[in-house]
Amino acid sequence: MADQSMAINLLIDPETGSILSASSDMGDFYGYSAERLVAMNISDIALISAAEIGERIGQSTHLQTIPLSIRRASGEIRPARAYASRILVDGANQLFLCVFEHGPADAQPHPASDAGYFLDLGFLRDPQS
Numbered sequence: 001m002a003d004q005s006m007a008i009n010l011l012i013d014p015e016t017g018s019i020l021s022a023s024s025d026m027g028d029f030y031g032y033s034a035e036r037l038v039a040m041n042i043s044d045i046a047l048i049s050a051a052e053i054g055e056r057i058g059q060s061t062h063l064q065t066i067p068l069s070i071r072r073a074s075g076e077i078r079p080a081r082a083y084a085s086r087i088l089v090d091g092a093n094q095l096f097l098c099v100f101e102h103g104p105a106d107a108q109p110h111p112a113s114d115a116g117y118f119l120d121l122g123f124l125r126d127p128q129s
Helices: 050-057
Strands: 007-012 019-022 064-071 077-089 092-101
Touching: 050 064, 050 077, 050 092, 064 092
Parallel strands: none
Antiparallel strands: 007 019, 007 092, 064 077, 077 092
């Protein structure tokens, strides 16, 4: 299984760029808590807007790899990548991003070959179940 210490799942409103949900099982992502992230816009942490992410992935509901630059809470800019797709949640079109910090190429797992690669998508579960 991949080291998920520097990975986070984000659910983003494609129109506004608001971060609607962040995986809550991790304590910190680049200096941001999950609680702080959901009060932010994707363009606050990634040097790209939701519209640009949408353009890069098109209408695909399959994961697309996109490069990102992530701004840490300290202000430092770090290279990263995301597996991104459009996703329908409660009838609303949203963007899903699984963001990873770049590491050595041979250390980067591939989602198709590692079923445990993505963090828990608990924010997509019905809270009533």
